[in-house]
Amino acid sequence: MNWKRFALIISSLGLAGTTACSGDPCLDDGILQDDPEGCAAADGGSTSGGSTSGTATETATTTATTTSTTADSMSNSATDTDTDSATDTDASTDTDSSTDTDSSTDTDASTDTDADTCDNGRQDGDESDVDCGGSCEPCDDGGSCAEADDCASGVCSERGTCEARTCDDDVQNSDETDVDCGGEGCDPCDDGGTCVDGDDCASGVCDGDSNTCSAPTCDDGVQNGAETGQDCGGTDCGPCDDGGGCMVPGDCTSGVCDADTNTCAAPACDDEVQNGDETDVDCGGDTCGGCDPGEMCVDADDCASALCDADNTCGPLLSVTGAPSCSTLAGTPVTISAVAAGGTGGPYTYSWTPDDGSLATPNSDTTTANPTGVASYTVTVDDGVNTATDTVTVVNAQPFDQQNNCTLYQGDFGGMTPATIEYDLMGTRACETGNNGFGLHLCEGVTFENTRLAGRLEVLNDAGDDDFVGLVWGAQDASNFYSITWKAAAANTPGCDFPAGIVVKRVEAPTFDDIVSNDLHCPVDTENSTLLLGPDETTTDGWTDTTSYTVTIDFTDMGSTVTVTDDDDASVVATFMVDDTTFTSGFFGSTTRSQENACVGPLLATCL
Secondary structure, X not given: OOHHHHHHHHHHXXXXXXXXXXXXXXXXXXXXXXXXXXXXXXXXXXXXXXXXXXXXXXXXXXXXXXXXXHHHHHHOOHHHHXXXXXXXXXXXXXXXXXXXXXXXXXXXXXXXXXXXXHHOOOOOOOOOEOOEOOOOOOEOOOXXXXXXXXXXXXXXXXXXXXXXXXXXXXXXXXXXXXXXXXXXXXXXXXOOOEOOXXXXXXXXXXXXXXXXXXXXXXXXXXXXXXXXXXXXXXXXOOOEOOOOEOOOHHHEOOOOEEOOOOEEOOOOOOOOOOOOOOOEOOEOOOOOOOEOOOOEOOOHHHEOXXXXXXXXXXXXXXEEEEEOOEEEOOOOOEEEEEEXXXXXXXXXXXXXXXXXXXXXXXOOOEEEEOOOOOEEEEEXXXXXXXXXXXXXXXXOOOOOOHHHHOEEEEOOOOOOOOOOOXXXXXXXXXXXXXXXXXXXXXXXXXXXXXXXXXXXXXXXXOOOOOOEEEEEEEEEEOOEEEEEEEXXXXXXXXXXXXXXXXXXXXXXXXXXXXXXXXXXXXXXXXXXEEEEEOHHHOOXXXXXXXXXXXXXXXXXXXXXXXXXXXOOOOEEEEEEEEOOOOOOOEXXXXXXXXXXOEEEEEEXXXXX
């Protein structure tokens, strides 16, 4: 075969570039470059392009000549060989024009490429990804990596990928001021960690000299550590002032932590804590009232008794006892007296009322009384700072004058028309003549204590009705008293099923107008009353029309004994004990509700 001819054919057809000897189209494989023009552009110059093209031509020619020489050498004489050798020598001149090939200066133009290999758009050199890693800038998240230094996050996964920064990757990255802490994304650093400012620290304090997080102290101007407020509260610092943060009372100077706001409350006189300038719990000092006997004090102003003893405890309150509590007038004046104790210790002054001419010496501790009927006398003692009072009663055998000593209070329930009262038997009996609303007839002119009270109850004509009649005793006023109500027959109502028989209650309402039907008549506790006895403990029998009953109440400071007697045959309808001692003295009176012709009286009193 004519190898020289074959080489020329190959060259003319441009097939030399298809050889597998060259993996890069810009490299010279000894025959042709795949893309001379493209490579010229890549190498950055027309001169290099010309050199490269010339090199390709010369290389092809040289190759063809060499091939021809080799072929002739194989088939012809030494003469041909010498001739061809000369040609080869000339060709070598072209090869030395490999100075062009050594225009691998272009290849050495890789020297230029090395200078900006980190922004050439290719992964080359020691880069782990395109233009990053290795000696270039670290790669962003998701880039390829061989080691942690290849990554901006400092984290190279086992898969060879740069991982995003996290706060538990054991690397100080992103804006962290120390490993996995500080900056905006991670938790603050513990004491000793590196910081830029207080926000980088769990303690909230960054030492500007060392740029390290400081341990909490009680004077660093920051709420930290176990503190509940700024530099206060908790187990290490002192208690917080009013308005400071708190979790428990001990966090507060006042000893009071408002559970709703978790702030320290200012001292108050009802917070059940000794605070402020109080000398004992909720008393004493300049703000709160005087302390009770036995409580701590600094001076007399701290005590309700106005006496602070040598042991810095408050002395006993001022008191006075009138005696006897009940006296029976039997034709001659009775002696009544008063004994004061406690308070400042005196000297005491005394004053008896009413000073209506029936008292011999109303400004003495002892005097005589000669009333025309049942009367109460109140003695007032004064120790120079406080006063105290007590009451004694003088009774006789005459019926009580209700008309001149009693007041009618009209309720707004039990009937369409307000209660009314008419008197007879010379004012000793009071009768409700209509089927009207609730009425309280209270005799506030006389206070009874240790007295037997007797009152007669009678419905003169029930007019076909079966509702309520009753008595009250121990009354402090028109809204605080003991009540007996007696119903003739049971009744069903939406608010309460009222039973037949007697119900006993203790009524304690803010005012008379606050009293409602169930407070008096329903056998259960209500907002304004307490059930003391129900019909099962008194009597389930109702009153009977046109029958007179006498109700006797032995009223003492140990309780009250009640007996109901049928006056027609002297039989006992009911007897029971009321053990309650909330009220040990008070007024006598009666009640009606929605019952026509219900009468109460005469009322009698005798000393026990």
